Amino acid sequence: xxxxxxxxxxxxxxxxxxxxxxxxxxxxxxxxxxxxxxxxxxxxxxxxxxxxxxxxxxxxxxxxxxxxxxxxxxxxxxxxxxxxxxxxxxxxxxxxxxxxxxxxxxxxxxxxxxxxxxxxxxxxxxxxxx
Amino acid sequence: xxxxxxxxxxxxxxxxxxxxxxxxxxxxxxxxxxxxxxxxxxxxxxxxxxxxxxxxxxxxxxxxxxxxxxxxxxxxxxxxxxxxxxxxxxxxxxxxxxxxxxxxxxxxxxxxxxxxxxxxxxxxxxxxxxxxxxxxxxxxxxxxxxxxxxxxxxxxxxxxxxxxxxxxxxxxxxxxxxxxxxxxxxxxxxxxxxxxxxxxxxxxxxxxxxxxxxxxxxxxxxxxxxxxxxxxxxxxxxxxxxxxxxxxxxxxxxxxxxxxxxxxxxxxxxxxxxxxxxxxxxxxxxxxxxxxxxxx
Numbered sequence: 480x481x482x483x484x485x486x487x488x489x490x491x492x493x494x495x496x497x498x499x500x501x502x503x504x505x506x507x508x509x510x511x512x513x514x515x516x517x518x519x520x521x522x523x524x525x526x527x528x529x530x531x532x533x534x535x536x537x538x539x540x541x542x543x544x545x546x547x548x549x550x551x552x553x554x555x556x557x558x559x560x561x562x563x564x565x566x567x568x569x570x571x572x573x574x575x576x577x578x579x580x581x582x583x584x585x586x587x588x589x590x591x592x593x594x595x596x597x598x599x600x601x602x603x604x605x606x607x608x609x
Numbered sequence: 610x611x612x613x614x615x616x617x618x619x620x621x622x623x624x625x626x627x628x629x630x631x632x633x634x635x636x637x638x639x640x641x642x643x644x645x646x647x648x649x650x651x652x653x654x655x656x657x658x659x660x661x662x663x664x665x666x667x668x669x670x671x672x673x674x675x676x677x678x679x680x681x682x683x684x685x686x687x688x689x690x691x692x693x694x695x696x697x698x699x700x701x702x703x704x705x706x707x708x709x710x711x712x713x714x715x716x717x718x719x720x721x722x723x724x725x726x727x728x729x730x731x732x733x734x735x736x737x738x739x740x741x742x743x744x745x746x747x748x749x750x751x752x753x754x755x756x757x758x759x760x761x762x763x764x765x766x767x768x769x770x771x772x773x774x775x776x777x778x779x780x781x782x783x784x785x786x787x788x789x790x791x792x793x794x795x796x797x798x799x800x801x802x803x804x805x806x807x808x809x810x811x812x813x814x815x816x817x818x819x820x821x822x823x824x825x826x827x828x829x830x831x832x833x834x835x836x837x838x839x840x841x842x843x844x845x846x847x848x849x850x851x852x853x854x855x856x857x858x859x860x861x862x863x864x865x866x867x868x869x870x871x872x873x874x875x876x877x878x879x880x881x882x883x884x885x886x887x888x889x890x891x892x893x894x895x896x897x898x899x900x901x902x903x904x905x
Contacts, residue, residue: 540790540799543786543790543799543802544799544801544802546779547779547783547801547802547805548801550775550776550779551805555772556769556772557765557768557769557772558768559762559764559765559768563768564764564768567768567771567772567775568771570774570775570778574775574779577779577782577786580782580785580786580789580790581782581785581786583789
């Protein structure tokens, strides 16, 4: 009885360090996949602006959840893998939905801005032989 | 008649002393007998490293308490208590005795003192073993902790820093983003967000219960929080201090042994002085003492 009780206490105490259950493995990969699909949608030339807008809107809602799952996933803390490293290297590019909403920009505009492609830049660009 | 009565009481005292000795014959002196040494083999597992500070020592104490070494120390303690009782009884018996019985009782008293010192020495050996093992455990724990700490390379530290920054930024903007996303559009909040908010409120209720739990308050009230390596180093220092005190006790036992040896020598000399066979022969009578016999 006594040993069972002490075992229970020990298990509880050890459990304290791991109270937050990690999200399912591959939360970063899921986010990357959804983000890639969204970017692909943004760049697809065979879509009408209306279709593109609708698809991006739906994708953004999914991205919001996936980004939150990654940001709240404590199992990723300190996991020094290339995927995790890349994900946290640039908040604005990885967490597109959050960063764009934070800046009151459309996801597409925010992404292009992060890549250094503003309307002014494009307009100022000159075609010349390399 | 009086002499006979006195002799009878003296022999009674001697008999009492013999009974005392008979009850104190069991003496678990492991070193002398060569019996299997009692040991304590604590396993420094992840469990110890992960345990909160206050429970680390308790867990180790419990582990030790269940070991053969702890059992041997407990047995030794009770033996020493019995031996001290025997010594006290013998001392009071010695105070009442005289003549041969007194000599015999003094001899027994010295023999019992010697056995007491042997017991003390054995207990000190066991306690030294206990504290040395404890020191090894703490050192291994520290090594394990420092290994874990050093394995966190600079790249990893950088990653953790970036993750913390990302989470802080997210926490700061989450509410605003929720307002923008779900209040301005016709789309309702996702199932994940709803469930997460529900679970978060449940988790907060539990956290509140944990923080107001009496055991948690007791833990927090024990003093300023220290890091685990600091706490283990503190335990290490106090164990070293215990070991040093045992060494000092060893010196005291040494002095006691010296006194017993001196007492034994004194007793031996006293017995020799009283022994008629060993008395010094009369000095040869000088010729001058016979001068008076020749003078008329």
